[in-house]
Each structure stands twice: as C-alpha cells, then as structure tokens.
Amino acid sequence: MKNPKPKNNYDQFYPFHYPSIRKTKLNRYFKTKEGEFLDVLLTRRSSPELQDISLDDITELLYFSNKIQSISVDDSGFLSSKRTVPSAGGRHPIDILVSLPSETTRFLQYYNPIDHSLNELSIPREIQQSFFAEVNENLSLGDCCLIWFSIQTKKTQSKYENAESLYWRDAGALLYCIQIISNYLGLKSCPLGGLAIKSFDNLFHTNNLISGGGILVGK
Template sequence: MDWINLCSPTVKAQPGHYQPFTWPFGSFHALREIEDAEDKGVLNLLDHRRTRRTFHALSVDQLGQLLWYSMRTQAIAESDYGFDLELRPTPSAGAIHPIHILAHLPGTPNWRRYDSRRHGLVELPGTVEAFAGLVEQCQQTLPSEQATRLLLVAEPGKTATKYQHGESLIWRDAGALLAIMAVTAEALNYAFCPLGITGEPWAGQLAPSGVLAGVGVAMVGGPVSKT
C-alpha cells in the first residue's frame, strides 16, 4: 500500500469564509424528543459526554482500565493473511485492527506500546529523544504537563493484505478507536481530548519507510472533579 500522508492539520492564521450548502425544501416530519435516561447506561453517557481539556495525572492502572475497555484483544481467529484476525471492543475493517497505541505518562523515561493480547505495556527504548518533536507539537496544540499522551500508529500493510485502496479504512478505524476511547474515558470519569495532529513524521520513523504511520494523537487525564 502506498500510504498517503495527509499531514497534520493546522489552524489558519486568517480564517476563510464558506457559505453552507442549501438543501432542497421538503416536507418535515418531527421526531419525538427523548427525555434523559433514568439509568446510567450508555445512552445517558453519550448524552453527557464532553471533551475535556484540563488534565490531572493518570496512573498506570487507570490507563490500563481505559485500554482494557477499548483496545484489548477478546478473541482471535486464524487467517491466510499472515496474522490472526481479532475481536476487540472497537470495530475495525475486516477485523484486522492495524492500529497500535503508544502511550507516554509524564515523568516516565520512554513511550510504551500497548500489547492488546497480554494486556500490558512494552517499553520502547529511545523514544523520549525520538519523540521530542512530537511532544513539542502536542504542547503547542494543547499545553499540559499532567496529561498522558496517546499516539495511534497504523500498520498499513496489514489492511493492504485484504483491501485495495484501503487507506480510508485505516483512517476510519482510527476515528472509531478515538470515539470508543472518548466514551470509555467518560464512563471512567477521565478527561479526554483528541488532537488534530497525526503523529507524523515521528511515528513513521520507528520502522523502515512505509511500514508505520501516525494516524492520530489524544490526551487523557485522571478522574475529573465533580465539584
């Protein structure tokens, strides 16, 4: 797969102007409005989910909870692609799950990769230095000394074994993963905020050219005070 580098979005120095599309007029059918759910299930959770940009320190165990509910491997199935297919809480095109999560808790020496099968973190030596530019970009986007940074790293070759022109599937996988993590964070009372940056070129430098690519960054913090 020839990976298409979309570059990290940046805020324009001078905003543009756009006239939204005007949809054709048609008959309107009002839908019944829904009252707040009395229970604390997922529908009530979605109704109150918010992006939060103030972060408290997150412990390793708290990070583990977020990853357990959103990323862990629940079951595997053999395939002819050279790797197993996986069942996880997050949907993925073809059950391929080409996206890895790299995490950095403040004060720790290196970034760590989440091993979804063993439910653990694997240290990546040398990543503090290698990702210094990424941390700086995160700080420019949303300054925080307490947030844990999460980097989504895609392995495009996995998706390419099944799909032609599968780049958009990987981006959709990334969006689905960020959404599930955002809802999970809300359920755990954590602060969570996806950033607009992709994590490139730093993610791609972890492996030979074309093997890995950054497809998103998020920041997460410990439990949010209700007072």
C-alpha cells in the first residue's frame, strides 16, 4: 500500500446515486440521556449476543454517528461535510446501507445523511437475499440490524493520490464511532470480519463502489 498525498489538481467527482423506490423520514428529536463519557468508553465491548432492535433505536444511532452537521465548499468546489466521525479531507466516502429485522423478508435501505432518511433500494429481492446469505456466513443476522459500508472510492481519490489507506481508515473510524454511540444508547454491537465482495458487487454492478464490511447492532 503506497503513501497517500494530496493532489496538486483535484479530479472531478460524480457521486453514485442509489436506486430507491420509497423514502422514510426519520425522527430528529431524542430524549437527553445521562452518562459519563469515560464510562461509555471503558465499557465498550463487542458482543455476538444480539436481540431484536427497533427502528427508533437505529434512528438515534444513525443520527448521532453519521448525520451531516454542516456542509461547506472547499477550494476545489467539492462539498465537504462535518460529522461526528472524522474523514480524510472531509470527503466521507462511506455510505451506510441498513437492513432492519423483518417479519417477512429482509431488504436494504440507503441512509441519506443530509435529510436523515432511509431509502429502500430498488434491487431485486433475490439478489439482496444472496447478499444476506453471504453476510450470514460470518455471523448470523438473526433479529438484529445490519449496517453495511458502501465505499465511493473516487470521492477520496479525487483529492488524494494512493488513497486506499485513507478510505479504509475512514471505515475503521466510522465502525468505532458506531460502537461507542451504540454503547451510549444501551445497544450492543459486533463488527463483521467478512466483506461479502461477490454478492455486494451483484447489488449495484458498478465500478464506483466497493464493499467496506459492516456491523450488527441489537439489544
């Protein structure tokens, strides 16, 4: 892996647009919780013992871990965003896909960090089920929520040469942020080791995205 460095002239970037069929606007107002920061930090643990979780729980987790707080335009004309999680150059190349437990069939939704909404992806269910089956080989999804990282690598590559280590560092920062906030909210979480690369590629059929792995969250 080569050493990354900023480009003298930034490349143009055209974001991937996720095909969606319906939007669910999420709650933005939450009750204040008490808890010392160090207590939250020092009691963080990964746990594979995860139980059913509600949309309200995930809504709060998404809001505090990835909701865009502010947007500015950098010197290249690129929209740079500020969130609770850091990212190289403010690029934030990692999109979040969410699958909540379902009484019928699981499906994927794209989390929009601008308007804080979940958008159901218009991808054939049989293709999505192949993805869930591959993820399930690593750790059973059960009744918990799957949060998956979809990386738009060219977002970071537009500003940096040899950008690979940067977006993988971003993935690690986001993963830890989700775990810390999950612990603060009284939720359990467990990062997944697999990338489900083959079935992920079949979801979108594009060179603009790579699979960044994911994390399970439950009660």
